[in-house]
Amino acid sequence: MGTDRHFRVWRGNEAGGELKDYQVEVNEGEVALDVLHRIQATEEPDLAVRWNCKAGKCGSCSCEINGKPRLACMTRMSTFEETETVTVTPIRTFPIVRDLVTDVSFNYAKALAMPAFKPPGELAPGEYRMQQVDIERSQEFRKCIECFLCQTICHVIRDHEENKEAFSGPRLFIRAAELDMHPLDARSDREEFAQAAQGLGLCNITKCCTEVCPEHIKITDNAIIAMKERVVDERFDPLVRLGRKIFRRDRRQPASTK
Amino acid sequence: MTTTSAKPSPAMPGGPRPRAAIAAKTLRTDRWWLPSLLSGGGFGLFVLYTGIRCFFIQESFWVEQYHYLTPVFSPCISEKCPDNASDLGQWLPASLPFFIPLPILTLGILTVFRLTCYYYRKMYYRAYFMSPPGCAVNEPAKKYSGETRFPLIFQNIHRYGWWLACGLLMINTWDAVRAFHGADGDVAGGFGIGLGTLIIWGNLVMLWGYSVSCHACRHITGGRLKHFSRHPVRYWLWTKVSKLNAKHMEFAWASLFSVIITDVYIMSVSAGWITDLRIFN
Numbered sequence A: 001m002g003t004d005r006h007f008r009v010w011r012g013n014e015a016g017g018e019l020k021d022y023q024v025e026v027n028e029g030e031v032a033l034d035v036l037h038r039i040q041a042t043e044e045p046d047l048a049v050r051w052n053c054k055a056g057k058c059g060s061c062s063c064e065i066n067g068k069p070r071l072a073c074m075t076r077m078s079t080f081e082e083t084e085t086v087t088v089t090p091i092r093t094f095p096i097v098r099d100l101v102t103d104v105s106f107n108y109a110k111a112l113a114m115p116a117f118k119p120p121g122e123l124a125p126g127e128y129r130m131q132q133v134d135i136e137r138s139q140e141f142r143k144c145i146e147c148f149l150c151q152t153i154c155h156v157i158r159d160h161e162e163n164k165e166a167f168s169g170p171r172l173f174i175r176a177a178e179l180d181m182h183p184l185d186a187r188s189d190r191e192e193f194a195q196a197a198q199g200l201g202l203c204n205i206t207k208c209c210t211e212v213c214p215e216h217i218k219i220t221d222n223a224i225i226a227m228k229e230r231v232v233d234e235r236f237d238p239l240v241r242l243g244r245k246i247f248r249r250d251r252r253q254p255a256s257t258k
Numbered sequence B: 001m002t003t004t005s006a007k008p009s010p011a012m013p014g015g016p017r018p019r020a021a022i023a024a025k026t027l028r029t030d031r032w033w034l035p036s037l038l039s040g041g042g043f044g045l046f047v048l049y050t051g052i053r054c055f056f057i058q059e060s061f062w063v064e065q066y067h068y069l070t071p072v073f074s075p076c077i078s079e080k081c082p083d084n085a086s087d088l089g090q091w092l093p094a095s096l097p098f099f100i101p102l103p104i105l106t107l108g109i110l111t112v113f114r115l116t117c118y119y120y121r122k123m124y125y126r127a128y129f130m131s132p133p134g135c136a137v138n139e140p141a142k143k144y145s146g147e148t149r150f151p152l153i154f155q156n157i158h159r160y161g162w163w164l165a166c167g168l169l170m171i172n173t174w175d176a177v178r179a180f181h182g183a184d185g186d187v188a189g190g191f192g193i194g195l196g197t198l199i200i201w202g203n204l205v206m207l208w209g210y211s212v213s214c215h216a217c218r219h220i221t222g223g224r225l226k227h228f229s230r231h232p233v234r235y236w237l238w239t240k241v242s243k244l245n246a247k248h249m250e251f252a253w254a255s256l257f258s259v260i261i262t263d264v265y266i267m268s269v270s271a272g273w274i275t276d277l278r279i280f281n
Helices: A032-042 A105-112 A132-141 A149-153 A170-180 A190-196 A208-212 A219-236 A238-246 B033-056 B104-115 B118-127 B152-178 B195-212 B215-223 B232-245 B248-271
Strands: A003-013 A016-026 A062-065 A068-071 A086-089 A096-098 B002-006 B278-280
Touching: A003 A032, A016 A032, A032 A086, A062 A149, A068 A149, A068 A208, A105 A170, A132 A170, A132 A219, A149 A170, A149 A208, A170 A190, A170 A219, A190 A219, A208 A219, A219 B152, A219 B215, B033 B118, B033 B248, B104 B118, B104 B152, B118 B248, B152 B195, B152 B215, B195 B232, B195 B248, B195 B278, B215 B232, B232 B248
Parallel strands: A003 A086
Antiparallel strands: A003 A016, A003 A096, A016 B002, A062 A068, A062 A086
16 A cells, blocks of 8 residues: 655756655555656656666666665665655766766766776687686676766765866776786786776775675775785885895786786 | 755866755765764774773783783883793883883784774774765865875885784784693693683684784785686685675774773783682682
């Protein structure tokens, strides 16, 4: 049986906006995206909401519900009290397009700037062979659905617009880790790129990205900290550098033989 | 109908385009401040206790009868230490300037190790520096440079802190072995066991758990490898450390409390406030 719930939804565009109130019916088993669609169907036909799969796999319906970045399609209405006001706003870190839709092209620009996978020179396409044990760390990061919730909650760019130029964000850090841990990636400068071009040093590992990831990727522990430790190997640890000189490993070995 | 509105910051030519104009610092309705309050308060209490103990109560750290040495003062390397408690020698003079605590070596190593720990960094950045105060809660600072500049760039020395802490742990392990000491040296070759022994060993397990579950340890054992299949032993070690690493926060807190409990117990026995509950000899 349905209940009447109080919703507040941000309506607006680049010129400004406001939170608008709605009393809307909520039925058993529904998620927040269902309720937004009901508002769209009954009261606000021009309410802009980006969505696609409604199964938590496309990453389109990212928004902030009661202040927390979440997927609207995976936010069960049963998690709220019947008397609780539910506030839905667009993700804050990116420029607004309209209502709940933001322009997330920042993330694509950062992805483009990242050096792609470099296959090993000694192997021809079709000769690539990998053991599961070598690839499973990278596979965790491939679960990313690019909802950009980690990007929007990251205070480095959420609270400091000026850092956007120097900082790529958690989504791109897991990409960096995925490639650096890839058994066949032939690039040996990924740590340097992560530190110098992606702004890994700006991350202060407060783990908000891990907390919001709908795919439960251990972004901080398995990617960011792992990359930070690899950067320490390359940049900050004199003993590692000395060890490489002593054992004549002053140049890093090709990735496929490390 | 309208409840909140704000004008967006104007778009600069060629600069950032405006975000949604939401004035509230956060719209979170849960008690997001509670974890930071508890962890910040808990850690503050530990720092306060350790500070008072190391600077103002530089006694009652050794129980001669049962060879209990508190981990806060181990290794005991001052001329002030009883001979039986200073297996590593007495390098420091009995009287030190007021700003140098008796366990300077222990305190220094633990400070470097714990302050650069990835878990504690998360905790104190949130609780003390409010950077950020909570997830999706605006941080008050106008500028932010993360760990790219002095002094925070020195967070990168964490692995050195880990190596030093491992050395300290070896000494703690020796102390724990020595704590199997009975009051009567003629019974069972001087072997004995009491509640203090069990507390010391419980603390030792927590300290080892915290150190082995460290992210730097995880990296050193196998995290830095590209090919696990070529290093099966290191891979095996890495899988075990990774399992412990998932509990690093729990070990961090458990070891803080276990150090305090051990120190309070040994101080109490040493000062004669309580008698050690003996199980054997």
